[in-house]
Amino acid sequence: MVQYNRIEMSESGNHNFLRALLRQSVDRTPVWMMRQAGRYLPEYRATREKAGSFLNLCKTPELACEVTLQPLARFRLDAAIIFSDILTIPDAMGLGLYFKEGEGPKFRYPIRDRQSIQSLSVPDPQNELKYVLDAIQLTRYELDDKVPLIGFSGSPWTLATYMIEGSGTKTFCRSKRLLFEDPESLHKLLNILSDSVILYLNAQIAAGAQAVMIFDTWGGILTPKNYKIFSLNYMQKIISGLNLEILGNQVPVILFTKGGGQWLEEMAGTGCDALGLDWTVDIADARKRVGHQVALQGNLDPCVLYAPPDVIRQAVHEILDAYGPGSGHIFNLGHGIHPDTPPEHVTAMIEAVHEWCLSGKITTTL
């Protein structure tokens, strides 16, 4: 289906990504990108066109598999992430997810009162979300163990904000109004979402996801106290509820709170294996703070990829130098890649990672 002509792989497959997440020895610092299957790739845009809509692309396993594999055919990436959307769960709950060109996700039936929280129920992944599990199974088959496949979900707080706002927002006024006015109802919603995420991620693991990532896109808009109460606690509940061993293999969990740089210690305390870092954090500082506990994934500003290759190279090396020698670092962007990124600049970024590793600056042990 996809030619891996540009990927150099050992016989037994490339496990650097999973090993780095568990802070085990690696051959080189693994690298992947958030939203690596996306609009910046012409081949993605072609498949998206064929699918008719973004949501249809997510919901057609063959096409989701196709776009998941596209960046791996182009770049020497060390992991694939299943092509999907963080809002599949609210959609499965009946909120009617849709996308308006250039406006981001919207819901036809957002949460507008306490009653609509009462009437929500936990979706059955084998039923309403089966298309994601099918896409994972198919992609694992196609990947043939060459690189690991990541599954993911939005965090309960992040899903709740979208469900309450109903569309994009800068101020999150509706979500926070509920938080401050009626925290009990919000907790009810977050509990239903946590139960849903647990079932969903366990089903993804059973279907073949070899690592899972929780995207807490909007945890960073909370106060430190409310971050713990309304976001972190529920992510911790999820981690405790996951089946993180399958066929003798450990399934690492990555936690990513955008804007969560002030709370790395608390995040590392959840029992996750790795933290995703956005670019507002100095990764050297982050390693000092929590590197004895978790691996770190990140954290190039995706806007660096607008710059010429020599600027990219320098910025990549700065991050690798800042993390320093030893395993436990997964190179990534600090946020999803922007749609107007030139693909050849991604090549420059990945080559810069490999070049640094080949220079002997990384040691294979922790």
Added chain:
Amino acid sequence: MVQYNRIEMSESGNHNFLRALLRQSVDRTPVWMMRQAGRYLPEYRATREKAGSFLNLCKTPELACEVTLQPLARFRLDAAIIFSDILTIPDAMGLGLYFKEGEGPKFRYPIRDRQSIQSLSVPDPQNELKYVLDAIQLTRYELDDKVPLIGFSGSPWTLATYMIEGSGTKTFCRSKRLLFEDPESLHKLLNILSDSVILYLNAQIAAGAQAVMIFDTWGGILTPKNYKIFSLNYMQKIISGLNLEILGNQVPVILFTKGGGQWLEEMAGTGCDALGLDWTVDIADARKRVGHQVALQGNLDPCVLYAPPDVIRQAVHEILDAYGPGSGHIFNLGHGIHPDTPPEHVTAMIEAVHEWCLSGKITTTL
């Protein structure tokens, strides 16, 4: 012009705000709100209607003075802030500022190439920005030394992002593209803006501003290294260039980087007198980190003001307790008040501050 019937003031005026900024003894923790003159007040909406447009309101000193004083007639606030916009400088540079209802600020002639940076020049505050100085003079006269008047400006980096983007953005792709592709041109722009802000704030001080605040709304979207290079350095340059003593009185400087919670130490090192804090920072933690160096202003999430008065009261007390006893705290929101805030909830907030202070929890010395 305005009745201060609800403000209790001593003979000599209320200097708690200025004294707290300088960490001198106070009678009570002073309180004011970012955007306290604004759309949440029906009397503001009436004046805004009369003015015809937001920009005309800014540019008519009598009306700007009128709305500046409105919240002081309603609430027991300890400071006034001149009603204006952070984008007056780029407007004075000829970029053609305009506001589209519900869409935020836009520029008719945004910066699109190196040439448009070359052709910019530093505006003369006594000419292109005289309306702001006139509004300050008039407001000082009307205030009659009852409470101090704050002047302000956007930070060079924040002004630059608006000038480059031309309208609202979530990703700041254009600004960061320039930063990474052509940092020299960006530095050129930031230097012109810094020189402009120095002249502008010095003119505001000469016209009667008794404290000045620099709003760095978008410093928080940068990496730690680039925050220092492209935002903080220029704010430091501004602070060094200000005439901060007038008629024997010190004019304190407040620095506010939204999302700057990770960089408080660096911000405190600029020579400013106080830091504005958004709500993602624990003020107890901030005081431990930099409270020996600067005063702290903040940091209630403005969305708390949607909640019932007893929730507001508790949230206010939590912040005051977290700062603890002693001077050096100016109570404020962590961001501008939202337009749909009920004014009576502002009363609840201010009363909660006074109640806490009356309970004897504050000591008058540092």
